[in-house]
Amino acid sequence: MPHPLLPELETLSTQVASTQAYELCGIQLLTHMSPMTLEVQIRHSSGADVSLDDCAQFSGVLGAALETSELLNEAYVLEISSPGIGEQLATDRDFQTFRGFPVEVTHRDLDDAENRFDGLLLERDDESLQINIRGRIKRIPRNQVIGVRLTSPGA
Structure with missing residues (x-):
């Protein structure tokens, strides 16, 4: 069963991604980890490859939005990546x-x-x-x- 905050986190992440010319590919909230981990996968809207610098930049912007939203009220780790090997093709x-x-x-x-x-x-x-x-x-x-x-x- 997905975490109850996941839909709100997905909406916020999608909004932030679109303002930065990214698309949200996936999101998971891993609460069994300490601290909990929010994993977010993005890709460029243009189809270009996502670099490490892109992930770092997006992490800063999304991190600020998460802090402002106060959706997560305990310690968490934010991980940003792009889809890769082992990923399911869907669209x-x-x-x-x-x-x-x-x-x-x-x-x-x-x-x-x-x-x-x-x-x-x-x-x-x-x-x-x-x-x-x-x-x-x-x-x-x-x-x-x-x-x-x-x-x-x-x-």
Whole structure:
């Protein structure tokens, strides 16, 4: 169950990100850590790579907004990063951005068995997801795809 403050933290983070020409990609509040940790993932609205300096700059701006909002009234660590290896692809933009990258596709076949394929992401359209597996194109109906995540080459 998500933390009750998460929706408000997500709204604030999204607003701050948009004023800085970023998009919010993900947010988690890890309360089992001491101090608790707020993990925020961003990307440039333009699609450009996010640098360490970008993360540091955004951390300062978001940190100030969090202090002003008083949403978190105990000690916390703020971690800013960008999506990377191991991240799930979800949006059309993700699938465009990472075309040609190595991915792991989890899907259900016609017998309702779960399968995994590793290959290079080719395309996702309204009907199917296409990946290149060692030179062969595999077309998987979208309604059978459970998840697609980035992997490292040769993984």
